[in-house]
Amino acid sequence: MKTMVVGGAGFIGSHLCDALLANEHKVVCVDNFSLGTKENIRHLQKNDKFTLYETDAADKNALDEVFDKTKPEIVYHLAANSDIQASAVNPDVEYRNTYTTTYNVLYCMRKYGIKKLFFASTSAVYGDKRDVILDENTPNLSPISYYGAAKLGSEALISAFTYMNDLCSLIFRFPNVIGPRLTHGVLFDFIRKLQKDGSHLEILGDGRQTKPYIYVTDLINAIIRFTLADDVKRTGVSLYNLGVDGETSVTHIADMLCEEMGLNAVQYHYTGGEGGWKGDVPRFRYCIDKIHKEGWKAEYTSDEAVRKTIQNVLNTSSF
């Protein structure tokens, strides 16, 4: 099948390209390299089933040209600003890179009659509902970050475009995703700090911020299975919380990291407060019954995903 991955050179997008190619599909990769990197897809450039367009999906005319040339059968839309702290400083980033890219993808799908969409959404659409176990029917979605707002707005667009144009759309609300090619987040902050000074570690907040972390290959397996398996016969919008067993606290991440780095006398200094930064949801828990009922389950628990990523990051050359 001819597939398009918008944001295909990013952390998650590049793993999706790998998996689609491994499954013998053609991949049209669209990326503007604002967060994605050439490094992430260098190993794919010689694959004749892989085509790269260095195109900004926020530029409607440019994206339209790529659709016109390539006419994919399914679009995986993973382009977004993924750095909540960055857009807290300038919300334009979300308006442009998260919401407008979604609008443009849907506009082009409508124009070229493309019916199948996968969209990467997020737990951030729920807002701060730390005392609720979040399921797909949780009401009053109230994002507290510009990122969550742009993703919820994108879901709303998908709802209307799907109805108006008879699309078949799959939305996964991701938890925190980690694994090889990750570029930012608490783990990286900690590693950088510990490499400067292996005796002390400043931890934003009270360290009790606790979230589920999914390993990227688990996530990709779910996307492939739900979009390409032969028995997939969905219509309209299907939406799932994508989750794993367990959650991991920030302090536990620090503990695992120190252990893997062989540092056993690190003093933790907490900046205090419940959240790491404004717009961050300090704790959330997913109900993942809906996706489990479909027969899918993550291989790794949250703690295992974190430890695997730590080992992976410490083994790469850049650290």
Next chain:
Amino acid sequence: MKTMVVGGAGFIGSHLCDALLANEHKVVCVDNFSLGTKENIRHLQKNDKFTLYETDAADKNALDEVFDKTKPEIVYHLAANSDIQASAVNPDVEYRNTYTTTYNVLYCMRKYGIKKLFFASTSAVYGDKRDVILDENTPNLSPISYYGAAKLGSEALISAFTYMNDLCSLIFRFPNVIGPRLTHGVLFDFIRKLQKDGSHLEILGDGRQTKPYIYVTDLINAIIRFTLADDVKRTGVSLYNLGVDGETSVTHIADMLCEEMGLNAVQYHYTGGEGGWKGDVPRFRYCIDKIHKEGWKAEYTSDEAVRKTIQNVLNTSSF
């Protein structure tokens, strides 16, 4: 108080300008006259508390200039595309006139430290949930029109901007609004058709599309009361379904119109099907307990609002 009404020359916006001025407030009216008209605000132009900016709120720099010059204490954001049938043909209209205007208003409020916002939302955010009595906790909002999607996306933006910048935001989800200065909708279609041929009336759908209609002065009274009364001490986002007693079917609108026009032998021809057009929600009902508990209630029922509007429209010179 210095107020800004974005979309202040529109049907609802101009009534709001009237009411704010009647309450001795200053009004900065921003409109691009895409749907609003000079006619709607002609009577205000000599009022020295009224200032008009012919500015497109979808143009961020232009809107920024108006904020910079005027620095209002409260912003009423009513600019939007209100014609769902028009945007079904070209969804760009909603991206630009409904979503982007909201983003720009919030961007400017953040930049200039303005804390109070009123936002006109809509029943269309719920999508087609015809068998549910819609209250503010109804889950799974799934708009089926680009209009509903852009409004739900706007609500999501307001949620994040309010949290991040300590705003005080009030959102009313309007039902159908009618009254003087209305420019389009089923009533107008019917009048035009009956003026051409008073013996037959084509009715889109099966005529059983049934919605609550609120008279515009009732709506304006609620907005004024909830944003400007001395006892208003809200923080964060407050959201209400704004509704009336009863609902009115399309066939009943035709009946009332024929009666008021003195036509008593009109043959109705139904085009059939449940909805008037794709993206139209054929029936909805609101639970309005939440706003009633605050002590507000509409003066007119839905049927009364429709009949009053019919009488008003038939008495104006343009018909």
